[in-house]
Amino acid sequence: MTARRLSTAPDGPAVPFTFDGKPFEGRPGDTIASALLAAGVRVVGRSFKYHRPRGVWGAGAEEPNALVDVSLDGRTTPNLRATTEPLVEGMALRAVNARPSAAADRGRVLDRFAKFIPAGFYYKTFIWPDWHRFEPRIRAMAGLGRLDPATHPPADCPIVHARCDVLVVGAGPAGLSAARAAAASGGSVILVDDQERLGGALLHRHAEIDGRPGRIWAASCVEALRAAGHRVLASATAFGVYDHNLVGVWQRRFGRPDALWQIRAGRIVVAAGAIERPLVFPDNDRPGVMSAEAALFYLRRHDLLVGERIVVATNNDKAYAVARALATAGARVAIADMRASAAPQTAEGLSVLPGARVTAVEGEDGVEAVRVGGRRVEADCLLVSGGFTPTVHLHAQAKGKLRYEESLAAFVPAERLPGLVVAGAANGRFSLSGVLADGHAAGGGRGVAARSVTADDSYAIEPAWPGRAGKARQWIDFQNDVTVKDVELAARENFRSVEHLKRYTTLGMATDQGKTSNMNGLAAMAAITGRTIPGTGTTTYRPPFVPVPLPVLAGRRRGEFFSPVRRLVLEAEHRATGAVFREYGGWLRPGWYGAGRAEDEIAREARTARETVGILDGSPLGKIEVIGPDAGALVDYNSYQTISTLKPGRIRYGFMLTEGGVIYDDGVVSKVSDEHYVVSCSSGHVPGVVARLEEWRQDRFDPTRVFVHNSTPQWATLTTSGPRARDLVAMLGLGLSLSDEALPHMAFADTAFDGAPARVARVSFTGDRSYEVSVPSSKAAALNRAMTEAARAVGGGLLGSEALLLLRAEKGYIIAGKDTDGTTMPHDLGITGPRDRRQGEYVGKRSLFTENALRPDRQQAVGLAVDGDVPLPTGAHAVETVAGRRRSIGFVTSSYASPTLGRPIGLALVVNGLSRMGEEIELVHLGKTMRAMVAPACAFDPGGERLNG
Amino acid sequence: MQLFSCPFCGPRDETEFHFAAEAGKTRPEPAGEVSPEAWSGYLYAKSNPGGPSREIWQHVTCGEFFLMERDTLTHEVAGSKALRGQRP
Numbered sequence A: 001m002t003a004r005r006l007s008t009a010p011d012g013p014a015v016p017f018t019f020d021g022k023p024f025e026g027r028p029g030d031t032i033a034s035a036l037l038a039a040g041v042r043v044v045g046r047s048f049k050y051h052r053p054r055g056v057w058g059a060g061a062e063e064p065n066a067l068v069d070v071s072l073d074g075r076t077t078p079n080l081r082a083t084t085e086p087l088v089e090g091m092a093l094r095a096v097n098a099r100p101s102a103a104a105d106r107g108r109v110l111d112r113f114a115k116f117i118p119a120g121f122y123y124k125t126f127i128w129p130d131w132h133r134f135e136p137r138i139r140a141m142a143g144l145g146r147l148d149p150a151t152h153p154p155a156d157c158p159i160v161h162a163r164c165d166v167l168v169v170g171a172g173p174a175g176l177s178a179a180r181a182a183a184a185s186g187g188s189v190i191l192v193d194d195q196e197r198l199g200g201a202l203l204h205r206h207a208e209i210d211g212r213p214g215r216i217w218a219a220s221c222v223e224a225l226r227a228a229g230h231r232v233l234a235s236a237t238a239f240g241v242y243d244h245n246l247v248g249v250w251q252r253r254f255g256r257p258d259a260l261w262q263i264r265a266g267r268i269v270v271a272a273g274a275i276e277r278p279l280v281f282p283d284n285d286r287p288g289v290m291s292a293e294a295a296l297f298y299l300r301r302h303d304l305l306v307g308e309r310i311v312v313a314t315n316n317d318k319a320y321a322v323a324r325a326l327a328t329a330g331a332r333v334a335i336a337d338m339r340a341s342a343a344p345q346t347a348e349g350l351s352v353l354p355g356a357r358v359t360a361v362e363g364e365d366g367v368e369a370v371r372v373g374g375r376r377v378e379a380d381c382l383l384v385s386g387g388f389t390p391t392v393h394l395h396a397q398a399k400g401k402l403r404y405e406e407s408l409a410a411f412v413p414a415e416r417l418p419g420l421v422v423a424g425a426a427n428g429r430f431s432l433s434g435v436l437a438d439g440h441a442a443g444g445g446r447g448v449a450a451r452s453v454t455a456d457d458s459y460a461i462e463p464a465w466p467g468r469a470g471k472a473r474q475w476i477d478f479q480n481d482v483t484v485k486d487v488e489l490a491a492r493e494n495f496r497s498v499e500h501l502k503r504y505t506t507l508g509m510a511t512d513q514g515k516t517s518n519m520n521g522l523a524a525m526a527a528i529t530g531r532t533i534p535g536t537g538t539t540t541y542r543p544p545f546v547p548v549p550l551p552v553l554a555g556r557r558r559g560e561f562f563s564p565v566r567r568l569v570l571e572a573e574h575r576a577t578g579a580v581f582r583e584y585g586g587w588l589r590p591g592w593y594g595a596g597r598a599e600d601e602i603a604r605e606a607r608t609a610r611e612t613v614g615i616l617d618g619s620p621l622g623k624i625e626v627i628g629p630d631a632g633a634l635v636d637y638n639s640y641q642t643i644s645t646l647k648p649g650r651i652r653y654g655f656m657l658t659e660g661g662v663i664y665d666d667g668v669v670s671k672v673s674d675e676h677y678v679v680s681c682s683s684g685h686v687p688g689v690v691a692r693l694e695e696w697r698q699d700r701f702d703p704t705r706v707f708v709h710n711s712t713p714q715w716a717t718l719t720t721s722g723p724r725a726r727d728l729v730a731m732l733g734l735g736l737s738l739s740d741e742a743l744p745h746m747a748f749a750d751t752a753f754d755g756a757p758a759r760v761a762r763v764s765f766t767g768d769r770s771y772e773v774s775v776p777s778s779k780a781a782a783l784n785r786a787m788t789e790a791a792r793a794v795g796g797g798l799l800g801s802e803a804l805l806l807l808r809a810e811k812g813y814i815i816a817g818k819d820t821d822g823t824t825m826p827h828d829l830g831i832t833g834p835r836d837r838r839q840g841e842y843v844g845k846r847s848l849f850t851e852n853a854l855r856p857d858r859q860q861a862v863g864l865a866v867d868g869d870v871p872l873p874t875g876a877h878a879v880e881t882v883a884g885r886r887r888s889i890g891f892v893t894s895s896y897a898s899p900t901l902g903r904p905i906g907l908a909l910v911v912n913g914l915s916r917m918g919e920e921i922e923l924v925h926l927g928k929t930m931r932a933m934v935a936p937a938c939a940f941d942p943g944g945e946r947l948n949g
Numbered sequence B: 001m002q003l004f005s006c007p008f009c010g011p012r013d014e015t016e017f018h019f020a021a022e023a024g025k026t027r028p029e030p031a032g033e034v035s036p037e038a039w040s041g042y043l044y045a046k047s048n049p050g051g052p053s054r055e056i057w058q059h060v061t062c063g064e065f066f067l068m069e070r071d072t073l074t075h076e077v078a079g080s081k082a083l084r085g086q087r088p
Helices: A032-038 A106-116 A121-125 A131-141 A173-184 A214-227 A292-302 A318-328 A393-397 A432-442 A484-492 A498-505 A518-529 A550-554 A571-576 A598-611 A631-638 A683-700 A725-730 A777-793 A801-810 A833-837 B036-044
Strands: A015-019 A022-026 A067-072 A075-081 A092-095 A159-169 A189-192 A231-233 A236-242 A246-253 A256-270 A274-276 A289-291 A309-314 A332-337 A350-354 A358-362 A369-372 A375-378 A381-385 A388-390 A402-405 A410-413 A420-422 A475-477 A579-584 A587-593 A614-617 A624-627 A651-657 A663-673 A676-681 A707-710 A715-721 A748-753 A756-761 A770-776 A859-865 A877-882 A885-898 A903-911 A920-925 A928-935 B003-006 B010-013 B017-022 B052-059 B065-071 B077-082
Touching (some): A032 A292, A173 A214, A173 A256, A189 A214, A236 A393, A256 A393, A256 A550, A289 A292, A318 A350, A332 A369, A358 A381, A475 A518, A571 A579, A571 A587, A598 A801, A614 A801, A624 A683, A631 A683, A715 A725, A725 A770, A756 A777, A770 A777, A877 A903, B003 B077
Parallel strands (some): A256 A420, A332 A350
Antiparallel strands (some): A015 A022, A067 A075, A236 A246, A274 A388, A358 A369, A402 A410, A614 A715, A651 A663, A877 A885, A920 A928, B003 B010, B017 B052
16 A cells, blocks of 8 residues: 655644654644554554454544554553544554564464464363463463553543533534534533544535535534534543433543543434444455545545555445545546446546455555456555444443344344434434434424435445355454454354354454444354344444543542542641551541651550550541430430430440341440430441431431431540549640549530630540540640640650550450451340340340340450460461361450550450350461460459549 | 432432332331341341332432332332331
8 A cells, every 4th residue: 555645735844753663754633543554654553363464444433453552751551543543743652462563573473373273272272281371471472552561640530520401422414413403402412522523424525515515514513502502522432321321421632631521411312423344355454455434534634545556345335435536536446346236437547347356365564456356456455345334332332222224234223212312324324315314303303404415325235244264364353363264163163142253253352342343243153154134133232332541430539539538637737746647447547656666656655645644636536416306215226225314414335236236336425415415436437327327317216306417527526545634634724623523434514615615525445534625626726735735744645546446455445347247246245234124126126136146156255365475466266176177266356565564465256255264265377376365355454443543 | 320319309320329228118126026037037138129119218418218119120210209208
C-alpha cells in the first residue's frame, strides 16, 4: 500500500511522533492510524497468536489490528486503538505483540508452526505434567500491549452524574435527526458521540440534507442543540446500559483527565451506526487489506489516498461510492463484485468485474497483487466490504431481542424496549432518507423531519458468508487469529454453541470483542453444522462496548478517597505534640505520641496514666441521643441490660445483642431524664448502632414518640484517667463539685466550659478514676489547652489509643469484635443476670435460650497468664489432644506486655474457659507450642478500688 | 445502578438505600413461648422469590423505612409506599 496525502499544504505545523523507535511526522487533526498510513507504515502490529503482520483495518472503535501502546508525558497506556486516538506531539508509540518492532518481530517464526498450533492447542498440550510449569513462558509470549510497571495513573478522573429526558447515542444522521426531534418536543437532551467531530458518516459520505451539504447540516444541528441548552459530548463513548436506563459514558477530554458520565435517561435513542465487516478469503489478513468505508473515511477526513492501484472486493452497492471517490482522487480502481448481477461501470479509472471473488492475496508484508476471478491484478491495496453489521450492542445489553433480517444479512432489533429505541443504520436502515426518518421518529417525531435527496443510496447486499475451509488459511478474527479451520475444528469437537465457539477458539474475545468477526464466525459455524444463522445465534452482548481504562471507572475513589478516614477536630494539635496516627474503627487517631520505639512510648504512656494521669482524645466515642416519651422503652429494648430504671444523671454499662443473641457492641448509656438518653457505643459501631435504633424505632415504636439523633460529630471528648484525674479536672474551673458523693463513678453532670455547655462523665475504660469531659467541637482546642496545662502541673501526659488498649486489657475489659467473635453471647462472659431475670422483650432475647446457646461446651472469655516475659501471639490457638487428635479449643484475642504488672497478659476465648481457672493449657502458633494458665480476665486491681482511688 | 423510589424523597439511586427485610415478617413473641422452629424461621428463613416481591427498604439519606414492590428478575419497580400508619 502506498498511501499518500493529496494536498501538500497541511493546515498547521507538523506533529512529530515515534513508532517503534523511529521518528515520523503527522498533521494536525490526524489520528495515530491516519498518521501511520500517511507515513507509509504498512505493518502496524502483529497478531496475537501467530505474530502475522497486520495493517490498519478500519477507522473506528471496531479496529482489530492497529493497537498501540502510547507513551506520553511519562505515562504509558497499553492497547489504544490507533484509529480513534488523536495524534499528539511527542507521542512514543509501540506496536503490540512485537519485539523489537512490528516490522522485524522475532515472533514471526511462529506463523510457520501455525499448522501445529490450532485452536485448543494449549488446552490439550500443556496438561502434563502440570500447566503451571508452562504458564510463565506462554504468558510471556501472549498478550497484546505491555503494561509499564512504572506507570501509576493518578486518581484524577471525575465521575459526573447527569439526567435527561432523551439520551441520543451517536451523532450521525440518525442521531442528529433524533436529537432535533427530541429537543423540539421540549425535553432535555444529551447527545454523545465517540468521535471528536460530530456528524458520523456525513463527514465522509457526500449527502444533501434540506438543501445543504450533509456536514454543514450536521454542524448546524449541533449548534442549534447547544444553543438551546442541551448537552453535546464529543469523544464520548456510551459503553454500557445498566438497570433503569443508566448509561455509562467514557469521555475523552484531551489535555484534561477523562471523565466517566453516569447518565440516567428517560429514553435512550441508540443511533450507533453499523460496522463494516471483512470478506473471508485466503490471506485476507494481509497488511493493505482494509475496510472500504475506512478508505473513504481517510480520503475525506484526512486527505489521504490509501493506494494507487486498488481492488475493491464487495458484495453490496455501498462500496461503489468508495471506488468512485478513490478513482476521482487519482487511483486506478477495479471493483471485484461477488454479485453476478453487478452492472459495469464506465467512470474513468474504474473497472468492474461482476461475479468475481478474491481467491488469493500476494505480498507478505503488504498487498502486492490480488487473484480475483481467475486473474492476477497488481494492486497495492485491497479494500473489502462484506456488508454492514448494525451496532445493536446497547439494545442487546439491555436484554433487547434480535432478529435476523435476510434481506440485510444482519441481526437487527426485534422489539422496541420500554425506554430504549434503536434508529438508523443500527436499526437496519441503510438509505439516508430512511435513516433520517427513523431517527426523527425515534426522537419523538416532533418538528419538521430532515429530508435528503441523495440518489446514491442503495445497499442491495448479497450474503457472502464463509463456507468450508480450503487449503489456505482464511481469517475470520484478525485480532485473535481465528480461521475458518479453527471454527471447523471447534464444530468437530462439538463446541457448536456460539458461546462455546468463542471460549474454545477465542473468536470475538479481547479488545475488539469481535466487532468485525462475530458475524462471519457464527455464519461459518452455521454453514459447517448445517444450521441457519438465526438458529446458531449470537453470543451475549455485555458491557463495555469498548475497553474503558480502569482509572476512569475508579474515578477519584482511590488512595485516601477509597474509604476516607474520619478525622478528629484536634488532629493538628495531636500532630504538634508528636502523635503517630493509626486508623481505629474508621477514625484516624493518635496511636501513641513520640518518636521513640512504639513499644517504649506506649509503655511510658501507660505507666504515666497508672501513676499520675493521662489524657486521651475520646471524641469518636458514640453520643447517640434517644429522645421522647418512649425513649426509655427503646433503649431498654435495644439493650441486654435494663437501662430506664436508672436515676437521671446516672450511667449504666451494657451490651447490645444481635437478634441471634451475639454481642454486637458494648458501651454505656446515660440517662439525662425520663425522656432523654445518650447511648455511648464504641467508635467503630456508631453508624451501626444508629441504624439499629432507627430501624427498631420505626418498626416497633410510635416514631412520633421517640427520636434518634447522632450527635457524635458535634462533640469533642477528652478523657482523663489516673490517680490524679480529679486534681486535673479540678483545675479546669468547671464550677462543679467533684466529690465522690456529688459525682460518683457511673454518674455525669452538666456544666459549662468557656461559655459553652459541657458534660463531665465518670466512666472508666482503664480501671482508674476517669472523667470524660465533652464540649462542643468548637471548644475542643480550648479544652485541650486547659487540660494539657493542668496535666503538666500534676505530672501527667498524653495517652494514645495503643496504651488505652493495653490498660483496658489489664482490667479484662473486652472490645466487642476483638475479644468476642460472631458466636459470643453475654453468658460466655459470665454475665447472666438479665438473661435469667429480665422480663419483657429485648433484641436477641429468644436466641439466648436456644439449644446452641445452652450448649455445655461454649467458648468463654478468660485471661491467660504466662511464665517469662514474652507475650503470647494474638491468634494463637489453644489446643487439646483427644484420642491422639489435636483440636482447637479457642484462641488468644488480645495480648500485651503489661508495664503495670511487669509481665505478659492475655485474653482468650476458650471452650469452658470459666471452669478451667488455674488449668494449664497448650497453645500453638505457626508451628510453635506454648503453655499458659487460664486466669480471670481481670489481671489488675480485681477489687476495683482504683476506680475511686 | 437501579432507580428506587422513596415515598418521601422520590426516585434516587440504589446506593442510597439499604435492604431491611422481606415484608410481612413479624417477630414472634414473647420469647418464652416461641418454639425453636418459629424463632429460626424468623431469623433465617427467607422466601427469596424470583419474580414479584414485597420488601422493606430504608432510604438511608432520609432514614425512612418503606414498603417496595419490585420484580427480582426484571428489576421492575412496581411501587413503594410509606409504612407510617400501617403499624398495628
